[in-house]
Amino acid sequence: MTIDWSEQRILIFAPHPDDETLGCGGLMHRAKAAGSQVFIQFLTVGDTADLSPKGFSTANERYAEIKEVADHFRWDDWHIAFPGDEYHLRLDQVPRVDVCNAIERKSPLSIATIEPTIVLAPHRTSYNQDHQVTAEAVHTALRPSNTALRHHPRVVLAYEEAADQWRYEAAAPPNLLVELAEHDLDAKVTGMRLYGTQMHDHPHTRSELTLRSLAALRGMQSGVALAEGYHTLRWLA
Known part of the structure; x- marks a missing residue:
């Protein structure tokens, strides 16, 4: 079964700026080129201690960086639900109902507002607490109910990041593979380079070699040159 990317309205939930590119950069580029709408709902951003030369x-x-990446991928809109240091890397301290409500209906890019055909979220097995909270809150927000009362996207996918494999209960291999052309992967790598504070040299989970290697591995597993892997949570045919 294939997806007609020309008719999709895609809503991606990213715990932090760069997660959407790490997990879905190739898909975003392919979908936008075909005519899809793409919206990015970031959960949080703040000052960050990192491994950059200045360490911060x-x-x-x-x-x-977000603005540059948004222009690069031609996003239709983006928004941050919980900005500030009191939330960044602390989403596990926010009442779950508040996170779910933002995702479901209270954010400008909520599921109720955008009515997406495809929703993408991080996988719950990430070691990062903000990723876990985002994954679980999206899962709750998309709970089964009467479609006459609440919007139900027909496709719900969890995206993968190389760092997720570190967790001892890492997920099984992806069960949905999206084929990428070379220019889709190049666009993904360029997008990550625009996140200059987050891109790193190899060996690192956010290095260019890591991104290209994972795409080659997922491609090989599906009999094509390059692909991105996703875990299917809902597919209504």
Whole structure:
């Protein structure tokens, strides 16, 4: 079964700026080229201790990066639900009902507002607490109910990141593979380079070689040159 990317309205939930590119950069580029709408709901961003030469990146630097990446991928819109240091890397301290409500209906890019045909979220087996909270909150927000009362996207997928494999209960291999052309992967790598505070040299989970190697592995597993892997949570045919 294939997806007609020309008719999709895609909503991606990213715990932090760069997660959407790490997990879905190739898909975003392929979908936008075909005519899809793409919306990015970030959960949080703040000042970050990192492995950059100065060892620190500010929220303002991260905002500037988002704007460059948004232009690069031609997103239709983006929004941050819980900005600030009181939330960044602390989403596990936010009442789950508040996170679910933002995702479901209270954010400008909520499921109720956008009415997406495809929703993508991080996988719950990530070691990162913000990723876990985002995955579980999206899962709750998309709980089964009467479709006459609440919007139900027909496709719900969990995206993968190389760092997720570190967790001892890492997920099984992806069960949905999206074929990428070379230019889709190049666009993904370029997008990550625009996140200058987050991109790293190899060996690192956010290095260019890691991104290209994972795409080659997923491609090989599906009999094509390059692919991105996803875990299917819902597929209504």
